[in-house]
Amino acid sequence: MSPDIPDEDPRSIVWFDIDNTLYSASTKISQAMGQRIHAYFVGLGLDKDKASELHHAYYTQYGLALRGLTRHHDIDPMDFDRKCDGTLPLDDLIKPDPRLRKLFQDLDRTQVRVWALTNAYKNHAQRVLKILDLEDQIEGLVYCDYQQIGFTCKPEPDYYHNAMKQANISDPSKCYFVDDSRLNVTSAKELGWGHCVHFYEVGLETVEGGKTKKLVRDTNTNDLEGIAQISDLEELRTLWPEIFI
Structure with missing residues (x-):
């Protein structure tokens, strides 16, 4: 190992998407x-x-x-x-959620590190985390660097590879990941990320590419891809009991 490269942390990583995952799509953001x-x-x-x-x-x-x-x-x-x-008037649209903060606090930091993985730029990501009172619960942030020519984003494989490089983790099976985009989660799963969860709020509306999309029942729930689907982040306690206190 080169002296300027830190030794790899043996803990797994929990990657949280931010938008429409750490807060509900009902916010209309x-x-x-x-x-x-x-x-x-x-x-x-x-x-x-x-x-x-x-x-x-x-x-x-x-x-x-x-x-x-x-x-x-x-x-x-x-x-x-x-x-x-x-x-975006984020202060008017989202508020801290003590229940969500408790979820983060109950993650066993002797077992995992907690990072955010977003397609937004860092300014937006940091604003959201601050408003949600989660800044001190997130150890690292991987974002789309708008200032970099040809920047990548989820669900491109290079984005996930770069995330792992930034976090200094080499084993994809040690990655836990939750995102509201099925495509993003599937891409991570195909790269070997070991614990992938799709956050999906049935009945709500979101906007993708300028088109309104109603979140209807996903027929792919818990299919052969091995991707669980949840509508409440509290369900992670049941899906991932090994990383909670």
């Missing part, structure tokens, strides 16, 4: 974000229909609308961040 992204497209001189079409197309093709914007339009990604994520 995804809707508010979708409106801002649509306005950003229109601000480029596109009519509303073309803006909607490109918003959805870029989200579908690249995982994030911003990635399409940086590839096909002359935009500053940090300007996008300021005008979209940066203007």
Whole structure:
């Protein structure tokens, strides 16, 4: 081992997605974000229909609308961040949840480290964690670095490989992961992440790529992929009893 590379921590890692996972989709944050992204497209001189079409197309093709914007339009990604994520009234939409904080406090830190894994930029991620009173419970944060040319995002394999590299963990089977995107969870599972859970709030609405999506019953629940589905993070205590105090 090179002297400038720390020894690998023997503990497993619990990776938590942030948006629509640490808080409910009922907050309508995804809707508010979708409106801002649509306005950003229109601000480029596109009519509303073309803006909607490109918003959805870029989200579908690249995982994030911003990635399409940086590839096909002359935009500053940090300007996008300021005008979209940066203007969300998060303090009005989400509040600390003592029950959620207790869940984090009950994770056995002798067994696991706790990291956040998000497709947002660090500013947004840090704002959410601060409002939720979880800053001191998160040991590390992996985010989409908008300032990096060709940045990756979930569900791309490179994003997960980079996350493991940042956290200095080499064994994917020691990764616990919960996310509200089935695609993100499936991608992690295919890479060998050992304990993957899909957080899914049936009956609520969210926005993906500018399109409203109603969360209906997922027929893939607990299927052959070995991915459990939950609607309340408290269920993690039952699914992962070995890492809770």
